[in-house]
Amino acid sequence: MFGLDAIDIARIQFAFTVSFHIIFPAITIGLSTYIVVLEGLWLKTNNKIYYNLCVFWAKIFAVNFGMGVVSGLVMAFQFGTNWSGFSAFAGSITGPLLTYEVMTAFFLEAGFLGVMLFGWKKVGPHLHFFATAMVSLGTNISMFWILSSNSWMQTPQGYEVVNNQVIPLDWFAIVFNPSFLHRLVHMGIAAFLSTAFLVAAVGAWHLLQGNKTDENKKMFSMALWFIIIVVPLQFLAGDSHGLNTLKYQPTKIAAMEGHWENIGDEPTPLILFGWPDMKAEETKYKIEIPVLGSLILKHSFTEQIPALKDVPPQDRPNVPFVFWSFRIMVGIGMLMLLLGIVGLYRRYKKNLYQGRWWLRFVLLMGPSGLVAILAGWFVTELGRQPWVVYGVLRTKDAASAHGDLQMSISLLCFVVVYSFVFGIGYFYMIKQMKKGAISQPIDYAQLTHREE
Numbered sequence: 001m002f003g004l005d006a007i008d009i010a011r012i013q014f015a016f017t018v019s020f021h022i023i024f025p026a027i028t029i030g031l032s033t034y035i036v037v038l039e040g041l042w043l044k045t046n047n048k049i050y051y052n053l054c055v056f057w058a059k060i061f062a063v064n065f066g067m068g069v070v071s072g073l074v075m076a077f078q079f080g081t082n083w084s085g086f087s088a089f090a091g092s093i094t095g096p097l098l099t100y101e102v103m104t105a106f107f108l109e110a111g112f113l114g115v116m117l118f119g120w121k122k123v124g125p126h127l128h129f130f131a132t133a134m135v136s137l138g139t140n141i142s143m144f145w146i147l148s149s150n151s152w153m154q155t156p157q158g159y160e161v162v163n164n165q166v167i168p169l170d171w172f173a174i175v176f177n178p179s180f181l182h183r184l185v186h187m188g189i190a191a192f193l194s195t196a197f198l199v200a201a202v203g204a205w206h207l208l209q210g211n212k213t214d215e216n217k218k219m220f221s222m223a224l225w226f227i228i229i230v231v232p233l234q235f236l237a238g239d240s241h242g243l244n245t246l247k248y249q250p251t252k253i254a255a256m257e258g259h260w261e262n263i264g265d266e267p268t269p270l271i272l273f274g275w276p277d278m279k280a281e282e283t284k285y286k287i288e289i290p291v292l293g294s295l296i297l298k299h300s301f302t303e304q305i306p307a308l309k310d311v312p313p314q315d316r317p318n319v320p321f322v323f324w325s326f327r328i329m330v331g332i333g334m335l336m337l338l339l340g341i342v343g344l345y346r347r348y349k350k351n352l353y354q355g356r357w358w359l360r361f362v363l364l365m366g367p368s369g370l371v372a373i374l375a376g377w378f379v380t381e382l383g384r385q386p387w388v389v390y391g392v393l394r395t396k397d398a399a400s401a402h403g404d405l406q407m408s409i410s411l412l413c414f415v416v417v418y419s420f421v422f423g424i425g426y427f428y429m430i431k432q433m434k435k436g437a438i439s440q441p442i443d444y445a446q447l448t449h450r451e452e
Helices: 007-043 048-081 084-118 123-152 171-175 180-208 215-247 249-256 292-298 319-348 357-363 366-385 406-436
Strands: 159-162 166-169 268-275 281-289 385-388
Touching: 007 048, 007 123, 007 180, 007 366, 007 406, 048 180, 048 215, 048 406, 084 123, 084 166, 084 171, 084 385, 123 366, 123 385, 171 406, 180 215, 180 249, 180 357, 180 366, 180 406, 215 249, 215 292, 215 319, 249 268, 249 292, 249 366, 268 292, 268 319, 319 357, 319 366, 357 366
Parallel strands: none
Antiparallel strands: 159 166, 268 281
C-alpha cells in the first residue's frame, strides 16, 4: 500500500485510532471537572444559570464519554492483534497498569454516571453532586494510569529482562517513572485547556448569533478567565517536561529542534523554522536565533544540547514529522496566550461580549486545544522511534507477523468505520452545542427536595 510495509501500516493504523480516541478522553477529563464546578456553584449560590449550564454540558459529556469508551476498547485490542511482540515482551507491566485503570477508574465512572445523568429527580442535591464528583474523579484516575503506562514506555524503570520478557521488580518505580509526573501535569492542563476553548467557542457562536443570554455570557466569561490564568502555567509545565525529556530522551529533543551537530564550543541556536533533511543530515532553509536553544533547554548561555549526529542513523526518529509537530503545538500555544491577553483587555474595556472579529477569533480557536494535544502526542510517539519501549524494545521487534495486504485491508476498514460512526457522534455533539443552554424554571421540590 503506497510502498509501505506491514509495520508502517500497523503504525499508521494505531496512530489513526489513537488520534480519534485521545480527543474524547481530553474532553471528558476537562468537561467532567467543569460540570462539577457548575453544579457546585449552583448548590452554593442557588443561581439557575449554573444549573442550566450544568444540564447542557452533561448531555454533551454523555455522548463524548460513550464514544471515548468504544474507541478506547478498539484501540486496546490492537496490542494483541498488531503488536503481539510488545504484549509478549512487556505485558507483565502494561497489562496490570491497564487493569488498575479499569478497576479504579472505569468502574467508578460507570457506577456513578447513571446517577449523574438521570438522577436529578431521584436523589438529593448533595448525593447528586457527589456522583458528579466521582465521575470526574474517575476520569482523572483513568488519565493517571494511562499516562503511567505510556510514560513507562518512554522512560522504563523498575524492571529486568529475563528470557526476552520484562519482569517487574519495583512497582513504585514503574508507576512513578522519571517522566510520569511531568507528563501527567502537562496532559492534564492540556485537557482542561481544550475544554475551556471548546466552551468559549460555543459561547462565542451563540453570541455571534445574537443569543446573548446570561448562560452564554457566563460560560464565555468563565472559559476566558480560565484561559488567561492556565495558559502561562502550561508554558511552565512544558518547560519542565522538556528538561526532563532532554535528560532521558535527548535524541527526541534534538529532533524537535532540528539540531544535527554541535560546532566547537558554540552554544546551541534555536531554529525557528526550516526543513530537516535526513539524507543530507542538516536542516535546510533554517531561520535561527543564536544561543537561544542553550538558554531554553539548558538554562545556560554556553552549554550545548545533544545533536542528532551523536547517535547512529538507525536510532533517529523521523525528524521532519517531529520538528513540525512540535512547532504546530508551540504555535497554537502562542495563539492561546494571545487570545487570553486580548480577552483580558476587552474585559477591562467592558466589551468582552462584543466585536464580531473577536468572537470569530474565539470560535476559530475552539478546536485549537485538541489540535495541540494531537501535535504533542505526535511529538511524543514519533520522537520515541525506533523504540516502542525506549532503549529496550525496537518497533520492528514489537509488531505481529502480518502481511502488507492484511494490514492494508484492516486500515481501510478502520478509516471507513471510524469516519462513519464517530462522524455521526461529532455531528450530534455539534448539533447539541448549537442548541445552547435552555433557561427553564426549576421545581426545587421535585428536582432536589430543596426549599426555595
